[in-house]
Amino acid sequence: MALATNMRRNACLVTNWLVASGKLNFLSVGFEHASYSIIRKTNGLRIFGDQLEASRTYATSCAKLSDEIQKENSDSNMLVDSFGRMHTYLRISLTERCNLRCQYCMPAEGVDLTSTPKLLTRNEIMRLANLFVSSGVNKIRLTGGEPTIRKDIEDICLELSNLKGLKTLAMTTNGIVLARKLPKLKECGLSAINISLDTLVPAKFEFMTRRKGHEKVMESINAAVDLGYNPVKVNCVIMRGFNDDEICNFVELTREKPINIRFIEFMPFDGNVWNVKKLVPYSEILQTVTKNFVNLTRLGDHPTETAKNFRIDGHQGTVSFITSMTEHFCAGCNRLRLLADGNFKVCLFGPSEVSLRDPLRQGADDNELREIIHAAVRRKKASHAGMFDIAKTANRPMIHIGG
Template sequence: MVLFSKSVPALRGLRSRAVSYEGGSYLLSSCKAAGSSDHYATCAKLSEDPVKESSPSDMLIDSFGRLHTYLRISLTERCNLRCQYCMPAEGVELTPSSQLLSQSEIVSLANLFVTSGVNKIRLTGGEPTIRKDIEDICLQLSNLKGLKTLAMTTNGITLARKLPKLKEFGLNSINISLDTLVPAKFEFLTRRRGHEKVLESINAAVDLGYNPVKVNCVVMRGVNDDEICDFVELTRSRPINVRFIEFMPFDGNVWNVKKLVPYYEMLDKVVAKYQGLQRIQDHPSETAKNYRIDGHHGTVSFITSMTEHFCAGCNRLRLLADGNFKVCLFGPSEVSLRDPLRAGAEEDELREIISAAVKRKKAAHAGMFDLAKTANRPMIHIGG
């Protein structure tokens, strides 16, 4: 089979091979990219036709054969920052607390997913660390049989003092969001203070042995694109994985294509300054393009949600704080798991609801200009 790419010339007409990985089928191929023998890309493409037959008992497999083993759980809609791309300055209307999932409901639904094959859970928000029961949630989730990874994405404001206990209770992977290394710019972007607290949390994570400590940076033209190489320096002597994320359109930010810095442009900045940049082989369901720089202890990644989507290998599902289930970050479709759970639904009934939603998942999300016009929740509600 031949793969085609409009965005990367080196991938045009590239031959691929079929492989199986953890129950899923993928089309993979390695190729020299960007004219450098050091750069390799992993490519994946779904068949245009859905899989004709799949096990009806497996609720995690969609109609295109994608196995979903990764569940993102938003623990709260609240946040102690007001990041410009995440929510309006005045905030957003919050769901009444009585309509949010309780700790026991979160654990119950998580257990349902894990017993069905999910092996990774990521806790998001809002800001997950502001939940008073965050330690207990981590402890209960980490004890679920079959769960291999319990991760969290956090803004790092209150993380440093809580992280030792969170690690003790089973949190074994951490992503910390930081879009600038300049304190004044941090206040502009987040509309709050706390830059030094985020740096403290990154240092605490390194000291506690998290490897890698992932630092998420949303890159915006004219705002922080001049700091790309400054962020790369964080990887020089510490096990930090800096993840540069393309600016994405969501309710809560004003979508302006001029703000988008494409992956290849970010990469060019890194290539221009650093020698020995090497492409790292990606996991089939990896969302990032990963690189290592000779002599650096950490790594650099690029998440190309807008310019080169990774829908073909998507293995992610989302459970929102209000109990709604979402199969695609960029799709508006949701179904409530909270309501049937509170109505006393049996596990088999919940599995049927989940399975039906997963089967309706589309092959790929819309293009970035269509996404900008699509009605969707603010990022603060979805959790990324």
């Protein structure tokens, strides 16, 4: 076991050095296949997987190390799993509540909500966030439910942005109330924004979300652009027969503004009434875009990136594809999730959860909480093949990963 762990660590360090130095300029793992056939180009030389046996399985399983943490003796403080993946990205759900009722996310009557006393307080969120950041997390994304409906959202942003070592504080929101709150949120340190919008047609928006508000979301997108967010990321779940005819209209939003349209493959699950026939695969969405827009150029993606990113000549913004279903990206996963009730998930698609709230409230000190977190990360699987298991956990609404 110790030998295997050292091999993984060494493979991770080699890969990180190659990426950081620019010597490794192509990484590709077909995680959906049984074999890991990797061809790398290093200074013009073709090196085949058999020559890098120790590291080929883990080549894209390692986040690029920053200059501050490239020393091997710091590994024990980092959130590294047994496959060498370094976890630097934490998603914090601030609330289970939402002011929309999207049909693919939850039933019209909503879902059973956790009682308020069982939800994390702001102080508890801050204590746990500080533990994660001190263990190498440098990016936090605030999610929900809908994070902007939490009354203390500005205070949370201000305190989180002041954590030493945190580089990015992001938020994913439906944009309904964002426009009026965003100036203050930016002052409080919110540095990146994702806005969910699945249609540019108001009537479709009302049908899908069971609420009005399309104009408010568009206002929020424009407000984010005006405030200097670059890019303003717009998450769009593509569903056959609903909005697949709007793909090019969404791409047009990138022509004059620094907007990153992120097309997300629809993920059917037991709790929504939308079946797998609604799935429009990445290859089909990409084909639609390439037929209608010339000079689509693939950008270089970070090994931990969940999106395939493209630029179109003459457009200020960019287009991305999140292939949650057809080409999942477990190999490079560096993400963790803290739910509003204090449960900790090391895999966004997996059913396993570990409570951090309970030991915190039972008097656990920071070292004890940190060990619980590290132990959970060490148990993380290489991949999660049962993509729909997430729908079977605690009657939670659908979780998309367009961050």
